[in-house]
Amino acid sequence: MASGINLAVIPGDGIGPEVVAEGLKVLTAVLPSEVKLETATYDLGASRWHRTGETLPDEELERLKAHDAILLGAIGDPTVPSGVLERGLLLKLRFAFDHYVNLRPSRLFPNTPTPLAGRPDIDFVVVREGTEGPYVGNGGSMRTGTPAEVATEVSLNTAFGVERVVRDAFERAAARPAKKLTLVHKNNVLVHAGHLWKNTVDRVAREYPDITVDYLHVDAATIFFVTQPQRFDVIVTDNLFGDILTDLAAAITGGIGLAASGNINPTGAFPSMFEPVHGSAPDIAGTGKADPTATVLSVALLLRHLGYQAEAARIEDAVTADLAERDAAAPRTTEAIGDALAARVAN
């Protein structure tokens, strides 16, 4: 554990700055006074792009490397062509810092809304591969804009990349009581990538005889997410399937206002990055309606990653307690929720 935390903060677009402010408030409140928190805010996102045309200049990337971790709000704005900030900033960070474990826990807290009848017990974690698959940006188009256009997207998958994230998922499953790992892919259609994933899981599984291993096609997995989410413990899956499944997971566990994520480089070679699963929600930016809880829970993941287990648990307990007392008929502002959580963790 470091004697201090040197944190990079990328507030980003839309509600990003608002939720990040509350995340930092809670982080400051939870840290013991002997842990020094240093933060550096990076001006990256839509307004920077409009001003300078830059998404993530090399010098900024270089500076970011020096931090212990990164807290990111949200990226994306309707005034910027789709893909420019996503590919040029968010995904560039995930790839440059080799965030191969995109960790997305899902838990249905008591007293939180779910669209599912019967309020099933939900407590699983998706280990989404973060540096390969259809996200690599290998594709293009020719005769663009003409009736003869052809556009491609290439999913790249390597034994190296698949095995390291699969091993991480097995380790996480081994540390959980249910000890179950489900691989989600589509190996009856995407036979080459699917074969690599399935073979890797089968091979590594031999080293973990205590873990129950299961396979589901991605389409079938979405069915079980809504009919039987209790069956999941740890899910390991590729970048795109993980993207889709974790939004669905958020939807069934109180909505994206509560879904936290970590883009983790387990080797420590580069700083890991923590961010709410939700987007920049430009429609509610500035209204005080954004729920900062997903960011606060991402701060807990950040603390866990840096070794501050007790502080992470205090934040999670505070969120549980806060959610238990929420009254859907009396919504609080972004700031009020942040204040309440900060007060709880400080006690």
Added chain:
Amino acid sequence: MASGINLAVIPGDGIGPEVVAEGLKVLTAVLPSEVKLETATYDLGASRWHRTGETLPDEELERLKAHDAILLGAIGDPTVPSGVLERGLLLKLRFAFDHYVNLRPSRLFPNTPTPLAGRPDIDFVVVREGTEGPYVGNGGSMRTGTPAEVATEVSLNTAFGVERVVRDAFERAAARPAKKLTLVHKNNVLVHAGHLWKNTVDRVAREYPDITVDYLHVDAATIFFVTQPQRFDVIVTDNLFGDILTDLAAAITGGIGLAASGNINPTGAFPSMFEPVHGSAPDIAGTGKADPTATVLSVALLLRHLGYQAEAARIEDAVTADLAERDAAAPRTTEAIGDALAARVAN
């Protein structure tokens, strides 16, 4: 309308033969005596592959072309390596017969179970592209099985292929009261394919000023499927996203026991193929537990496609009536459900 129907039947694997038998029973019962029904059964699927190593020989493909339509049960068996039958038979048919409109209606019938609290009104149709995208089978692997393996999957998208399915979706939206079309893609990450899809929809939209057009990323779409499915009317999407979304759609509207689909070639150049969305469910094959309703509803889609509107409506009404009287505590056998539906449509 033809004076008779020359139907190819591919019962396939697992519960396929059982549900197809009931589908044919209902089809026979609904047709007026002056419409002659001829059927030819094709022995394709796992047992053929085990016997001969063949999935879909060229002569069979040639013979299939002569039919007015194809009714398919289900393909896939645990004794056959994943992908062999899916790629070699089911997808081969969809591609060879240029089934570019994979039509999958979703409706929450009264008295059917849904995992969603509050039983929202659900009545939408997914127009899934059927001949392109990540399903084209363009990919491979090298150094397979070694730590240096690389596996690729290429999504191919053409202006030709996208525009024709988008136009079909607009026509379907124009014929529905809500007149709304939602494009689902992931154009902030899959920028090349996403750009082609988005541009095509925006351009064709100008010819349909009465239709409200909307765009959602696939991850966000899964959220709305469970929190606000009423917002959807017609959805147009690519082959893989359509696969995922339609299983989720089935899950929220009574399960895959009710989800029908048509693999349609609107030009009539090749026979269209109708099949339940569910798989071969080997675990319940032979037990009489399979619900043939999805196949029966697929027969209704088949009749509509061939111009038998009244007969199609009779089947849909029979299913609605049958579902309204179902008692979850007293499940009936596959055959009993088929008998009941056949009796209803005959009246």
